[in-house]
Amino acid sequence: MGTRNDYKKVNKYTGIYVKEDSKTRIKTYLARAKVNGTEIEQIVGYSNDQHKTNPSLAFQKRVELINAHKAGKSTKKGDNPTLDKFFQEFQEIRKETISENRWKSGRYFYDKYVTETLKNKKLKDVDSSDLQKIINQMIKEEKKGSYIVTVKELFSPLFKKAIEFGLVEKNITQFLKFPKYDNVRYFVLSDENSKALREEIMNIPDNHYRVMFMFLLRARRSNEVRSLEWTDIDFKNKKYTIRDLNNKVRKNQSYLLDDELIEHLNIIKEDKGLVFKSNRTGKKLTAIPKRLWKRIQESVGITM
Template identity: 25%
Template sequence: MAAVIKGKKLPTGIRKKNTNSFEIRVKHDGKTYYEYAPTLTEAKKKRVDLKYRLAHGTYIKPTSYTFDEWFNFWIENYKMNSVKIGTIQTYRNYYNSCVKERFGNVKLDKIKGADIQAFYNDLVKSNHKLATIKVIKAFMSNAFKQAVKDGIIVRNPFDATNLPRNTKPEKERKALTREQQSLFMEYAKDSYLYNLFAVMLRTGMRSGEIRGLRWSDIDRKENVIHITRTLKYINGQGFMDDTAKTKTSVRDVPLMADTMNYLENQKNYWSFKVEKIDRYLFCTVDGNPISVQMLQTEIDNVVGKIHEAGQDFPRITSHVFRHTFATRAIEAGMKPQVLKTILGHSSLAMTMDLYSHVLPDTKAEEMQKIASIF
């Protein structure tokens, strides 16, 4: 006798298990396959999908996957051609450093919301930033969501969790003072990356953007730098061009005269002519790309020279040049909306949140503009 719910017969191959679950049964090649769904509507869809996957050889036994196996399957089949190469590398890096040891050998259907919540708490205890936890949550939850769609598990365990609140104040974005900026550039004069430092300070370009710059991106006619890509290093593959960080990261940055001078100097810095060969504008003496590590080493070398001269100077990263550019721009009165476009931020709120520390210095001056009204 067929199962009945609310006076209606359930479709063939579906029966109600309990209040929140329907069992799906499909026979194929002499075997019976089972899956589950929380509603009758989803159960009907899953049964059609299950029959299709069995007929086409794409069925995955729900209990056969550990999270490690599923994560790699998800990356290769669902993400490889839909997100940036750099994003996939980020997922893999976070997975290998934070997730694999904890969940890699655990079966998908054995990972519960309580396990994820405990994982969150341990990440907080080990001083991981909230931003890092958010990235981990994003790709893990996405992987589980796909597993639900594929009928491998019934529910996404992340639906039963809450992200920890940010218990630590965000560190203020560091920017060089005018004096520090001049001091650094003075001691960087003998560096093979002197021109790169100078251009970063005048454009606010990201590290990957300037390291991935080619001479063909310099538009003398329109007097702009076309930023369309970022340089990435992928383990096992080497350096490659990746798409820009976001849609708004694809942009044109206006060229100032002195910025063009530094770019011209770089074009002729090495013996080969960079505009006639497919090399990056900023490269090594052999024409090879500059890695993040090489850039940081050169910054540290310059700071080391400043220390050797008996002067105090903070340890900085390449991103400080971007913050310094933005700080100088706000100090000079550049409109936030214009700065947002030049930096390639996706929203004005992002620009203002990052550089609000500059505004207190200009509040009094701005208030004076309306003093005469009263």
């Protein structure tokens, strides 16, 4: 979270402090208050989170935080919470900063693989062997390695948050052992078939699907492309950003926006919102269009 001196007071918004990363320019908003004689301090948002938190939103969250403490709903060091109690609060904290699907999948995974005994164990007493047992059980069930790492993807940020709250001293997920795996789908194309693949993509009649596959052709991951918003695209400086919430390295990543992409993006350009969204729900697509991809594979001769 940084030291107290890292944060600067935000004028006009009582109890709100901000810290800006010198490299990414991402701002972290911190709320401070005193409730019933107890000082509270908590990060309430980031400038690049789902809500694009700003001083006004941070102040609203501070009010909610104060009300939660008054109602006795907050987790404090003296509470010595169980894993389950802290997990519920952790889920609530991150609900607005991650996608709905990711939030629900985290809940599903927790309910399926965490035993009642472990749920009722005091958070400070949970150690790496408890989580390693989950990993070992999944290996016995012959689950894919890419799914088994969900243990770390779920519990690492949970323990980071617990450290921030002063509930534990270390992140036990760094000691976990995972099976080696390769989740990359490989296929080799001749020069002729590579040209055919490009032609198939450039001839996709639907403008949005064509641009989507153009990004995929430039080695972007499916989720990275499906999560792109118009605010992530900088036409002036010819670059686009894959935000930390949507990539594997959990850091903002910027890439070149070439002239061909710019030309086709201008065809579908909007002021805000997702670049690619479901025609039915208007929300984020759950996957790339499978039937279209299957047709392209068959036409080009891709075997996976």
